[in-house]
Structure formats: structure tokens, C-alpha cells
Amino acid sequence: MATSIGKLSKSFFVKLLVGIIILPFVFWGMGDVFRGGNQNVIATIDSKKISTQEFIDHLRRLNLNEKQIKNLPQTDLIEQILSEYIGRKVMALEIEKSGISINDNSLRNIIKSDKLFFKDNKFSRTEYEKFLLKSSLTAPNFEKNIAEQESRRQFLDFISSGIVVPDILITEAFNKENQIKTIRFIDLEKHYANFKPAKKKIDEMYNKNKDSLTEEFKSIQYTEITPQSLSGNSDYDESFFKQLDILENKVLDGQSFEETSKENNFEVTVFKDINRNKKDRNKKEIKNLSDNIFKKIYSIKNEKTPQVLKIDGKYYLAEIISILKEKKSINDPDVVELIKAQLKFRYKIEFNSSIAKDLSLGGFDGVKIKSFAKKNNLDLRNYEITNLKQNEIFSEGIIKRIFATKDGSVDLITDSNLTKNFLVLGVKTQYKTLDKKSKQFEQYEAKARLNLINNIFKTYDEDLNNKYKVELNKKTIDRVKNSF
Numbered sequence: 001m002a003t004s005i006g007k008l009s010k011s012f013f014v015k016l017l018v019g020i021i022i023l024p025f026v027f028w029g030m031g032d033v034f035r036g037g038n039q040n041v042i043a044t045i046d047s048k049k050i051s052t053q054e055f056i057d058h059l060r061r062l063n064l065n066e067k068q069i070k071n072l073p074q075t076d077l078i079e080q081i082l083s084e085y086i087g088r089k090v091m092a093l094e095i096e097k098s099g100i101s102i103n104d105n106s107l108r109n110i111i112k113s114d115k116l117f118f119k120d121n122k123f124s125r126t127e128y129e130k131f132l133l134k135s136s137l138t139a140p141n142f143e144k145n146i147a148e149q150e151s152r153r154q155f156l157d158f159i160s161s162g163i164v165v166p167d168i169l170i171t172e173a174f175n176k177e178n179q180i181k182t183i184r185f186i187d188l189e190k191h192y193a194n195f196k197p198a199k200k201k202i203d204e205m206y207n208k209n210k211d212s213l214t215e216e217f218k219s220i221q222y223t224e225i226t227p228q229s230l231s232g233n234s235d236y237d238e239s240f241f242k243q244l245d246i247l248e249n250k251v252l253d254g255q256s257f258e259e260t261s262k263e264n265n266f267e268v269t270v271f272k273d274i275n276r277n278k279k280d281r282n283k284k285e286i287k288n289l290s291d292n293i294f295k296k297i298y299s300i301k302n303e304k305t306p307q308v309l310k311i312d313g314k315y316y317l318a319e320i321i322s323i324l325k326e327k328k329s330i331n332d333p334d335v336v337e338l339i340k341a342q343l344k345f346r347y348k349i350e351f352n353s354s355i356a357k358d359l360s361l362g363g364f365d366g367v368k369i370k371s372f373a374k375k376n377n378l379d380l381r382n383y384e385i386t387n388l389k390q391n392e393i394f395s396e397g398i399i400k401r402i403f404a405t406k407d408g409s410v411d412l413i414t415d416s417n418l419t420k421n422f423l424v425l426g427v428k429t430q431y432k433t434l435d436k437k438s439k440q441f442e443q444y445e446a447k448a449r450l451n452l453i454n455n456i457f458k459t460y461d462e463d464l465n466n467k468y469k470v471e472l473n474k475k476t477i478d479r480v481k482n483s484f
Helices: 005-010 012-019 052-061 066-070 077-098 104-112 125-134 139-160 167-175 189-193 199-209 238-252 257-264 291-298 333-360 366-375 396-403 439-467 474-481
Strands: 041-045 048-051 179-187 214-225 269-274 307-311 314-327 381-385 410-414 421-431 470-472
Touching: 041 052, 041 077, 041 474, 048 052, 048 077, 052 077, 052 474, 077 139, 077 474, 104 139, 125 238, 139 439, 167 439, 179 366, 179 396, 189 333, 199 333, 214 257, 214 291, 238 257, 238 307, 238 314, 257 314, 269 314, 291 307, 291 314, 333 410, 333 421, 366 410, 366 421, 381 396, 396 410, 396 421
Parallel strands: none
Antiparallel strands: 041 048, 041 470, 179 381, 179 421, 214 269, 214 314, 307 314, 410 421
16 A cells, blocks of 8 residues: 555654664574474574464565565575564564663653654644554554664664774774875776677677567556545545545555546546657657656556555556567667677676786786786876875775775776776875874774674674574475465
8 A cells, every 4th residue: 555554664763774783683504404393383583483474474564566476486585584584583582681671751752853743843743643644554553663673773782882992993994095095007998998799799699688678668547646636625634545545445456547537536647658768659758747757657567457656745546558568679779789788798797807817816917017008008097096085087986995905916996887997006005194183083983983883793693693593494484485
């Protein structure tokens, strides 16, 4: 449902959860503990059992998409979710042992301080109740969730409290990002720009992938659900959301888009045969359709499955009328460009792999990089980097890796998409001075503290793996996989 708990994902409290490091209870190499047994139990933590029904209820709350559900028997997604769920259970046991609890006064203060529920710069009970209504949540369930999140936050603070960060770690964190670095480098993009795949290779790639080289056209229809059209009022009030829930339940129970629209006298907008670039079959762009509405509706996977969507604060009933797939011709310029890009990317991987192999064997030094540049008709340039933000040539992420390159060493440094590829020789490194009385010192003390805390959490996580005996019921896991 559009107004279900899934919509809570953009709220403050879920953002809070993302900000808390949750220790995953991983169980690598635990194949021996998979066993048969009671079908009503999917796992045990020491003597505490996790029932199959409990875990299935958890799965349902995750709102897996259709593709994920369809592929459950062939993937390890269930095991991953179970691992994370066991991690939460283990943390709950540790929190209980630590004596941490959130009383009613603390919970009340957390909620009343959240600006999500403010009106006129102060907490509004009406805004809070409106939020619960929109999210289809009960106050007890929502407040229980908040108490759990706060307990985890306090527990993690408890683990990492009292840490004193040595100056050497602060200086190390500072030096990683504050250098004057003299380098010599080769921009490999000049080499890759000259790559021209032969027509034979293009034809081979097309013939190998022609079944997947298709263009999808979707016909869509939608209507805005306004307070006026649904409840007769002008505001998104309680009456509107009650009527919206009724409408949505009817849709989920199988009422068609046409029946719903006719029943509510909705004005329907239709667009036929649009591709993912919002163009029709004549490659003409659709102008009178907002990008946000288009992207949200186009993401619906199946035909004739109407959905209630919230887009930019408004509500819509939308569906895919039909999906048409057409094979693309080898004469299509877009196809040719796509194949060329794939072949070029493959070549980059092969060429970079060859360089990386030479580097691993010690085949590159100051002399070898010169001969490599000459052999491939590439420039070997001198350059000095004075700060991370010096983005004239290198991005900040690449500069960080350059700063990690030792003087006299050669590194192959690329970005994640292989759009930037450099061969870098470290020549000279000068470290800047960190003043202990400066704000910079406080900044890097915080970074060093975070690094230290992460290492503590990692060690603590490993200790938990040894502390608790976890047993998984393999037969029940397989049965769950095949039950959706």
C-alpha cells in the first residue's frame, strides 16, 4: 500500500537507523551447522528459537519486489536477510544484558524533539497523529520501533565510550589527506580514445547479444487523486486518507484501473508507446509529462497492475496498459554506439589488467614508465598536487589514492567506472603541519576516532560470532524460499 509502513523509509527515524552502525552477525563457513529439525524453527541463538512464522512476518514487512521473490530459490537473499535478522537478535540480547532501556519519558522527549512533528516551531500532537495516519501505523508499534533504535544507539555509544585517540593516529589521518605531492603521470584515456573496434567485432557482438538488444515501449495511464475528487474537501485531511485507504484496498483486491476511475469520476491521462527516455516510437520526446511522474510510473514492471503512487506530495492512480518489446537493428546508430562502448570497456579491462600484472611483478619503475609512454605514444607529465580539492585533472577520490602512492612506486589508479585511468609515479612527498590548537586538529581527531571505533566494532562483532552458538535449519530455509 502506498500509505503503508514502506512509506516510512523517508522519515527521520529511518534516517537515524541508517546513521547507526548495525553489527552484522555474519556466519561464514557455517555449512556444518545447517541441519534438519523442527520445521517451525528456522534458527536458534544459543537456546533462543526464531520461529518460521516470526521470520516470514519479518520478510513480509520488507516488501520484496516481484523479481526478488521470483528469484528466491536461486539466490542467497533469504540467507542474507536471516543473517541480518540474527544480528539484530544478538544485539537485542547484548542490549538486554547491558541494562539499557528507554523509559516513557525518554521516548516522549525523542518524539517531541523531532521537527517532523513541529508546527509553528513546536511539537504538534495533530502533526504526529497525521503522520501515523498517513503511514498506516499505530502509535504503540511506531514508538516501540523508536525505542529499539534509541537502545541500539545508546548501546553502540556504550561500546565506544571513553576512547582516547593517540596523537599519532590523528597525524596519520591528517597526512593521508594533506600533502604536497610531486608526481609523474600518464593519462591512459588518450590511448583508449584511439581504440576503434573492427566491424567484424561489432557484428560478432551484435549477433551474440541481439536477443537482448531490444527497446521497450510502455503505454501508460494515470490520474491524480485529489482531495476534491476523492472526499469532496480541499485538504489532505483524515477523511481523504481514509478514502484513499479504501480505494487502495479495492485496487489490491483486484479492482481494475478502469473500474476505479469510473467509480470516482477520475479524469484519466494516457500516453502510448513511450520508451525509457520518454520518447515515442518516432523518437519524439513527450513534452507534456513531468519527469518525476514518468519515472515513477514507468518503473512499474507488470501490465494491468494499477498502483497508488505518491509523487511530489501528491497521490496518483497509475498503471502500465501494455508493454511492447522490439528488437533493435544492427543499423540503428544507438546500437552501434552501445556495442562500441562495450568493446571499448572490455579493452580497458584487458589493457588495465595487463598493466596491473606487470605492476604486481615489479615490472614498473621510473625507467619503465618512460618506455611505456614512448611505446604507446603517450605523454608522461610532471605535476604537483597541493590539496584534495585540486580538481583540474584529478577527482578528490583519485587524489586520495595518489597520496597513498609511495615515492618511487608506480600505481595504476582508476575510478569505479573506468572513465578515468592514470599510471602514476610518486616522486616526492611533503607533509603539511597540523596545529594542535586549530579546528583542523579537532576535525582529524574526529576522523581518527571514527576509524578507531569502526575497528572496535569489527573486533566486537568477531567476538559475538564466537560468543553465541547459531544453528540454522537448512530444510526450513529451503521451504521458506519455495513458499513465496
